[in-house]
Amino acid sequence: MPEQRVTREAVLDAALAVVREQGEAALSARSVAQRAGCSVQPIYSLFGDMGELVRQLYGHARAWVAAYNRExxxxxxxxxxxxxxxxxxxxxxxxxxxxxxxxxxxxxxxxxxxxxxxxxxxxxxxxxxxxxxxxxxxxxxxxxxxxxxxxxxxxxxxxxxxxxxxxxxxxxxxxxxxxxxxxxx
Missing domain, CATH: 1.10.357 (Tetracycline Repressor; domain 2)
Structure with missing residues (x-):
């Protein structure tokens, strides 16, 4: 069975979904991994730690809002x-x-x-x-x-x-x- 590769974008999308639905307090490696359909390992491999994920998520969320504003x-x-x-x-x-x-x-x-x-x-x-x-x-x-x-x-x-x-x-x-x-x- 081929190895499934989780992308940075997929993790950010999963984290954004968690924040949109439950708020930042619900944001954890486990909640993001569950939403992304992976283990927590790719999250740490891609971002190093949750602090970096949150920093990048902020920019990702701002891009989502920019698209929302265009709509x-x-x-x-x-x-x-x-x-x-x-x-x-x-x-x-x-x-x-x-x-x-x-x-x-x-x-x-x-x-x-x-x-x-x-x-x-x-x-x-x-x-x-x-x-x-x-x-x-x-x-x-x-x-x-x-x-x-x-x-x-x-x-x-x-x-x-x-x-x-x-x-x-x-x-x-x-x-x-x-x-x-x-x-x-």
């Missing part, structure tokens, strides 16, 4: 609204994954510049420039303000708040209008 890029009136709605939806529908990515120390942001670079989505800043008739610098600052604001609502959703989609959209719109007014003042 929902037309859910709003424009790229900006769609981006915010996708983040809110992720918090509501993928709570354990949201906690792993954004409510844990794995993000390693040391300042707002890193936050922006970590989560900004291509095309959204240009959309904000157009919507608000803003310079690139002002649009970038407004985008960062909205990232912080929307993430606050997302954190509430991820911890169980029952906020309607209509209320979330209204809050995002009010915040955007308020931030634009501040930039223009």
């Amino acid at each position: 929902h890029e037309h859910d709003g009136c424009n790229a900006f609204e769609s981006n915010g709605l996708a983040h809110l939806r992720l918090a509501r529908e993928e709570r354990p994954l949201f906690h792993f990515l954004y409510l844990s120390p794995h993000m390693e942001a040391t300042g707002f510049k890193e936050v922006y670079e970590s989560v900004a989505v291509d095309g959204v800043q240009a959309c904000i420039e157009e919507l608000g008739n803003l310079s690139p610098e002002a649009a970038r600052e407004l985008y960062l303000d909205m990232i912080v604001y929307v993430h606050g609502m997302a954190a509430m959703l991820a911890t169980g708040a029952q906020l309607s989609d209509e209320e979330l959209r209204e809050r995002m719109d009010r915040a955007f209008r308020g931030f634009v007014a501040l930039v223009r003042a």
